[in-house]
Amino acid sequence: MGFLPNFWSRVLTLSFDSHTHQYMTEQAILNVTLETTRLGRGFWRAVGEVVKSNAAMDFLISTRSDPVYHFDSERVDSAMVMLQQLWAQTLRSVQAEEYQSAHHSLGQLFHSLQDFYSHSNWVEMGQHSIYLHLLQPEEPAIPVAKDTPTCMECFSITCRNNLLPRLTNTQQGLQQLTTGYFSTDHLKPQKCSHGGILDSSRFMGAKGGINKDSTSPLFSPHHYLHVEAATLATEATLSVLRDLRDTVGHETFLVKQVPALVFVMDTTGSMFEEITAARLRAHTIIQSRANSPGQPGTFLLVPFHDPVGPVYETNDPNQFMQHMENLMALGGGDEPEMCLSAIQLALTHSPPLSEIFVFTDASPKDAHKFDTVKALTLEKQSKVTFLLTEDPKYTETRGRRKRRRRKRRSGEVLSPDRFSLYSSLSSLSGGLTIFTTNSDIHKVSTIVEDYTAA
Numbered sequence: 001m002g003f004l005p006n007f008w009s010r011v012l013t014l015s016f017d018s019h020t021h022q023y024m025t026e027q028a029i030l031n032v033t034l035e036t037t038r039l040g041r042g043f044w045r046a047v048g049e050v051v052k053s054n055a056a057m058d059f060l061i062s063t064r065s066d067p068v069y070h071f072d073s074e075r076v077d078s079a080m081v082m083l084q085q086l087w088a089q090t091l092r093s094v095q096a097e098e099y100q101s102a103h104h105s106l107g108q109l110f111h112s113l114q115d116f117y118s119h120s121n122w123v124e125m126g127q128h129s130i131y132l133h134l135l136q137p138e139e140p141a142i143p144v145a146k147d148t149p150t151c152m153e154c155f156s157i158t159c160r161n162n163l164l165p166r167l168t169n170t171q172q173g174l175q176q177l178t179t180g181y182f183s184t185d186h187l188k189p190q191k192c193s194h195g196g197i198l199d200s201s202r203f204m205g206a207k208g209g210i211n212k213d214s215t216s217p218l219f220s221p222h223h224y225l226h227v228e229a230a231t232l233a234t235e236a237t238l239s240v241l242r243d244l245r246d247t248v249g250h251e252t253f254l255v256k257q258v259p260a261l262v263f264v265m266d267t268t269g270s271m272f273e274e275i276t277a278a279r280l281r282a283h284t285i286i287q288s289r290a291n292s293p294g295q296p297g298t299f300l301l302v303p304f305h306d307p308v309g310p311v312y313e314t315n316d317p318n319q320f321m322q323h324m325e326n327l328m329a330l331g332g333g334d335e336p337e338m339c340l341s342a343i344q345l346a347l348t349h350s351p352p353l354s355e356i357f358v359f360t361d362a363s364p365k366d367a368h369k370f371d372t373v374k375a376l377t378l379e380k381q382s383k384v385t386f387l388l389t390e391d392p393k394y395t396e397t398r399g400r401r402k403r404r405r406r407k408r409r410s411g412e413v414l415s416p417d418r419f420s421l422y423s424s425l426s427s428l429s430g431g432l433t434i435f436t437t438n439s440d441i442h443k444v445s446t447i448v449e450d451y452t453a454a
Contacts, residue, residue, distance in 0.1 A: 016216035019230030021052050021058075025110050028237035031256070032245060042259075045352055045381060046103055053107025071109075071116040072182045072194060076144050080134055083112055087135060087240075094248050099350075109240065114233040118212045119194065120179045121150075123228045124163055126170040132234040135243075145176035151192035154208025155404045156291075159195065159221035162208050180210045195221035259382075260298040260350040261285060264342045265327060266360035267303045272329040273438040274359040274389060277445040279324045285448070286317040299352055303327060304342035311349050337362040340369040341423070343384065354382040356431075357448050361390035363418035370421050377429045385431035387420045387445060389438045 057063045067073035086109035093102035132139035154162040180194035183201045193201045196207010196219040202209050209221040212229040245253040300322035301312040312323040423433045436444040
């Protein structure tokens with residue numbers, strides 16, 4: 001583990017002044033972004049995705065024990081290849097506008113890059129600048145000390161001067177790189193260990209260790225060099241961000257995905273008033289956005305009947321209104337309908353932080369999809385609001401108050417809590433579940449304008 005994640009650093013090591021992976025990554029992103037932009041909700045979501053991907057490297061089964069991901073075991077050449085692959089993957093994802101994927105690969109790149117400065121002898125060689133060769137192969141390289149001893153025995157928790165002299169040489173041309181071996185390495189040679197109480201290889205020759213992950217001697221034998229290592233790791237992270245900004249351009253680097261306006265529409269025969277109300281609200285919103293330059297956004301329409309979809313997605317408001325105009329309320333529509341499947345489709349196709357409005361008068365036929373839709377809603381941080389023209393309070397008495405609009409199976413008794421999944425989904429997403437009637441839907445649907453205006 002290198003430059004410990006926040007939890008391990010603050011709780012287990014009790015070293016509250018250590019620089020963690022999260023701290024360095026957040027500071028680097030902030031420094032570069034603050035040079036050119038104001039921050040918003042989408043920005044903090046992007047930072048969170050990069051930071052989460054960075055921290056996960058120490059916990060995922062596929063990465064936590066692989067020395068290549070952490071610059072351990074003198075796997076410097078392989079780790080460099082991996083860094084360059086992650087850089088290329090980040091660029092491809094940005095160019096394809098797959099920003100979540102770009103955040104993921106960027107976080108992984110940062111973790112490994114930062115680990116180099118903690119797990120290697122770069123700081124001990126007196127280096128005061130970053131190692132450019134890691135991501136720029138054309139820059140001068142320092143050879144790795146393969147097949148030769150690198151450390152002397154150390155029998156205390158603080159290991160000063162345990163690197164052999166040629167590994168601390170400050171003279172250009174005579175320097176050699178090494179990185180510590182961790183406990184996951186079954187056949188550890190006579191090399192430096194990672195060290196610290198999490199590393200069982202610290203008891204194998206050469207005993208001790210060289211990591212600078214924290215300011216705690218219990219976890220980091222070279223704890224006294226932690227700040228120097230963290231400073232260089234942060235500078236390396238800043239350098240990558242600046243290179244990314246210069247490569248993809250400032251506008252792309254600061255891309256802001258405007259949340260989509262999404263309508264999920266039940267198109268069964270009882271939905272004429274609801275479809276008309278949704279058309280009206282969409283038209284008003286599009287008109288108001290036309291007077292706000294730079295905020296056209298994306299529009300999505302997901303109709304559902306017995307078949308769900310197709311998804312109509314466009315950046316052209318006129319085209320979106322044409323799709324809305326083409327909606328027709330057809331067919332009978334036995335209770336219930338495939339509403340959750342339609343919401344899943346909307347979430348899959350819309351960017352994060354979108355506003356999703358669901359118009360229906362039917363409970364969900366596909367209740368088994370609730371957990372999937374819930375997870376996707378939380379991942380996207382989108383808000384789902386339901387406008388329901390079938391109040392369960394009216395199940396027995398509404399014959400006097402509104403006409404029965406849906407066909408029921410013979411003798412079927414409808415449950416008064418049949419809309420509870422909708423209420424749960426809207427609650428956890430920060431949306432609302434609004435019960436109204438077909439005669440009042442035009443007034444109530446103004447909630448759509450209120451939400452999107454904010």
